[in-house]
Amino acid sequence: MKGGDLVPADYAEVSAKVAMRCAALSHAGSMDPSHPEVGTGASGKSAEGEFVRIQLRVRRETILEARFKAFGCSGSIASASLASEWAEGRTLEEAGTIRDSDLASALELPAARRHCASLAEEALQRAILNYREKCRLGDHLNSIVSTGGSQ
Amino acid sequence: MKRARIYMDHHATTPVDPRVLDAMLPFFTEEFGNAASRSHSFGWRAEEAVEKSRETIAGLIHAGPKEIVFTSGATESDNLAIFGTAEFLWERGKHLVTCGTEHLAVLDCCRRLANRGFEITYLPVDATGRVSPDDVRAALRPDTILISLMVANNEVGSLHPISEIGKIAKEHKVLFHCDASQAVGRIPVDVEAMGVDLLSFTAHKLYGPKGIGALYVRKKNPRVRLAPLLHGGGHEGGLRPGTLNVPGIVGFGKACEIAGDVLLEESSRLRELRDRLHRGIVSELEEVHLNGHPELRLPNNLNLSFSYVEGESLMLAMDDVAVSSGSACTSATQEPSHVLKAMGVSDELAHTSLRFGLGRFNTREEVDYVVGRVVESVKKLREISPLYELALDERRGSRAGGLR
Numbered sequence: 001m002k003g004g005d006l007v008p009a010d011y012a013e014v015s016a017k018v019a020m021r022c023a024a025l026s027h028a029g030s031m032d033p034s035h036p037e038v039g040t041g042a043s044g045k046s047a048e049g050e051f052v053r054i055q056l057r058v059r060r061e062t063i064l065e066a067r068f069k070a071f072g073c074s075g076s077i078a079s080a081s082l083a084s085e086w087a088e089g090r091t092l093e094e095a096g097t098i099r100d101s102d103l104a105s106a107l108e109l110p111a112a113r114r115h116c117a118s119l120a121e122e123a124l125q126r127a128i129l130n131y132r133e134k135c136r137l138g139d140h141l142n143s144i145v146s147t148g149g150s151q
Numbered sequence: 152m153k154r155a156r157i158y159m160d161h162h163a164t165t166p167v168d169p170r171v172l173d174a175m176l177p178f179f180t181e182e183f184g185n186a187a188s189r190s191h192s193f194g195w196r197a198e199e200a201v202e203k204s205r206e207t208i209a210g211l212i213h214a215g216p217k218e219i220v221f222t223s224g225a226t227e228s229d230n231l232a233i234f235g236t237a238e239f240l241w242e243r244g245k246h247l248v249t250c251g252t253e254h255l256a257v258l259d260c261c262r263r264l265a266n267r268g269f270e271i272t273y274l275p276v277d278a279t280g281r282v283s284p285d286d287v288r289a290a291l292r293p294d295t296i297l298i299s300l301m302v303a304n305n306e307v308g309s310l311h312p313i314s315e316i317g318k319i320a321k322e323h324k325v326l327f328h329c330d331a332s333q334a335v336g337r338i339p340v341d342v343e344a345m346g347v348d349l350l351s352f353t354a355h356k357l358y359g360p361k362g363i364g365a366l367y368v369r370k371k372n373p374r375v376r377l378a379p380l381l382h383g384g385g386h387e388g389g390l391r392p393g394t395l396n397v398p399g400i401v402g403f404g405k406a407c408e409i410a411g412d413v414l415l416e417e418s419s420r421l422r423e424l425r426d427r428l429h430r431g432i433v434s435e436l437e438e439v440h441l442n443g444h445p446e447l448r449l450p451n452n453l454n455l456s457f458s459y460v461e462g463e464s465l466m467l468a469m470d471d472v473a474v475s476s477g478s479a480c481t482s483a484t485q486e487p488s489h490v491l492k493a494m495g496v497s498d499e500l501a502h503t504s505l506r507f508g509l510g511r512f513n514t515r516e517e518v519d520y521v522v523g524r525v526v527e528s529v530k531k532l533r534e535i536s537p538l539y540e541l542a543l544d545e546r547r548g549s550r551a552g553g554l555r
Contacts, residue, residue: 014467022467028535046538049461049478049487049502053537069537073463073478077535 015108018078025077027084029067031055036138037064039131043122046071050116052080054087054123058131061091068123075116079103083120092128157517160473161356161451161510162305162333167402168358168511174405175360178398186395187386197397204404211407212331212350213341214367220387221400224364225332226256227380228351229299231366231390232328233260235377236297236349237269240326244294248325250274250282251493252306256351257299257330274300279444280309280494287316291323298327302334302345306477306490306506307443308452310338317346326375332356332364336410337418337449342367348375354399358511359406363399366390421509422450424518428507429453431522436529442477442491442504451509456500459539460532465505468528472521477504499538 030053033040037057044050050072057065066087068080082103087095100117103109109117158166178200186201188194205216222228237247249261251273261271272290274282282300291298298320300311313329320327328349334340336357342350353364368390369375377390384392433439438458454477457465462476477488478501487501496504507521533539 019467019470022464025535030537030540042537046502047498049498051537069535069540071459071536071538072461074467077464 013110014074014113015110017106017108018074021078021081021107022074025081027067027081027088028069030069031057031065031067036134037131039127039129039134041123041126041128041130043119043126044072044076049073050076050119052076052119052123054080054084054120054127056087056092056095056124056127056131058092061093063087063090063092063095066095068120072119073113073116075107075109075113076119078107079109079117079120080123082107083124087124092131095124096128098124156471156473157513157521158473159507159509159513159517159521160475161508162308162506163475163508164355164361165358165510166512167360168406168409170409171359171402171405175398175402178401182397184397186397187384197395200404201395201397201400204400204407207404207411208365208407209367211340211411212335212352212367213343214350215370217388218342218367218370220366220368220390221395222364222366222391223362223396224355225330225351225353226364228353228364228366229254229256229328229330230260231377231380232349232351233257233264233297233299234380235390236326236328236375237264238378239376240296241269244292244296245269246272246292246295248272248274248287248290248295248298250276250300250311252276252280252304252490253299253301254305254330254332257301261299276309276493278495279447280304280307280442280490281444281447282311282316284312284315284319288319288323291319291325295323295325298325300327300329302329302331302340303338303449303452304443304490305333306488307454307494308333308449309444310334310447310449313345313347320348321346324373326373333449336407336414337451339414342369348373349377354403354406357406357410360399360402363396363403365403417511418450421513424513424515425451425453425507425509427515428509428518428522429455431519432525435522435526440500442494442496453507453509454504455507456496456504457529458500458503459536459542460529461502462504464532465503465525465528468532469521469524472524474508475506477506478502 031038039056042053044052052070054068056063066084068084070077070080100121103117104114184193184197186197205219209216209219265271274286303310326348329347330351332353335352348369350367355361379390381392386392440456442454462478466476477491487498491501
């Protein structure tokens with residue numbers, strides 16, 4: 001920290017891109033996590049000042065809808081919003097290739113705020129994983145039902 | 152359309168009062184003399200202006216003019232008080248007492264001394280940010296040479312029981328240093344009544360210029376002696392060599408003169424505005440927590456935690472209002488404010504804190520505008536906060552559970 005200010009020495013200003021995105025946020029919202037078409041992923045810890053959640057509604061491997069909620073600095077909020085925007089309309093495989101480095105450069109995040117983009121990437125990956133696990137569990141249950149039980 | 156910017160960060164710094172600037176200007180031009188030049192009128196006039204200011208500045212804290220040593224600001228004053236005492240008294244003892252919520256200008260000096268073999272006791276604070284005089288008494292040892300505690304905290308504004316601690320220090324013949332950067336000019340400060348031996352303060356927190364501060368060094372009962380940090384001339388009683396910053400000192404003097412005239416009236420006006428800001432916010436928003444003592448704190452300070460909303464994102468959402476946050480995004484692990492942590496505020500809540508610092512030129516209209524901006528921004532950010540959603544779900548769940 002410096003002076004009478006509360007700002008740490010390695011504090012990095014937010015970019016104009018982050019400020020613009022935060023002023024007109026897209027893709028904020030939530031979906032019922034128990035819905036079979038919805039995958040939910042989260043990343044970060046509220047005690048560390050950052051917690052990001054991304055949800056995807058998927059049909060036939062395509063993300064019909066992506067929504068986020070975020071508790072954190074403007075960089076985290078903007079990253080989660082952009083990751084959701086990019087994921088929407090893509091296949092799960094395509095969305096799985098969205099990287100924190102791409103989010104960070106699109107938002108012109110300074111190096112000290114790179115972790116904001118990493119949180120969004122992690123939440124997105126976990127949402128994809130959560131949806132896939134749901135499908136596997138669903139297939140398994142279907143097979144149990146169609147074969148009249150596994151025993 | 153460019154929106155007006157409202158400044159409510161007066162704990163960080165204050166604007167220079169136009170009357171202060173007017174007083175300073177001649178000392179950049181026609182009255183440019185060196186106050187140490189004894190051989191001509193340029194020097195005499197500069198010296199006269201410096202000594203007149205020294206008297207005014209001393210008067211504001213009920214000290215004598217010979218007890219004021221000019222420095223570059225409160226950080227240097229803190230360094231001079233702590234290192235100066237340690238170097239002068241190290242043969243008598245190597246133990247200092249301070250507190251976890253001090254400014255880094257004190258904490259970093261203590262850390263440096265600890266590396267050099269001194270022992271430091273860091274006193275705890277209660278949930279309102281105040282130390283207990285009993286804890287101070289219990290921490291003192293035969294080898295304690297200095298107690299260093301701030302008069303008012305720079306984040307939450309809480310006031311330590313300085314006079315009681317001053318008495319304890321006297322009883323035990325231990326020197327007592329106070330960083331009073333936030334207090335001088337905002338609340339009455341009286342070094343005699345408080346029993347303080349060394350007191351740091353600075354001009355830019357009381358509508359004076361940056362780069363000029365002072366250390367009060369008691370001359371009698373007891374006569375405090377320090378080792379200087381800098382060497383190179385006999386200025387300031389040998390404690391702080393270097394050509395005096397005459398325009399800065401003149402500005403500091405004028406700022407103290409104005410502060411002395413308006414202090415009581417201004418502090419009650421700011422308390423009213425501050426309470427109006429607080430009431431306005433909590434009447435429209437739930438789960439807003441006050442950090443700091445509800446009464447025993449600076450009249451212009453309001454430090455609030457807005458549950459479920461991270462402070463830095465809130466600052467950006469209301470970027471036409473200048474405030475500070477106890478949370479800041481850095482490359483390191485997100486460490487919230489050390490002051491809130493020491494007060495036992497949870498990390499999550501510490502990350503949601505904002506500090507409002509009102510000042511001389513803030514108006515009631517500005518306060519009402521800021522209430523609106525805060526309320527609107529917090530509501531917007533809570534809408535996108537997963538923590539808020541979770542809390543609402545839990546509340547609905549428990550309500551449903553209660554009906555069952």
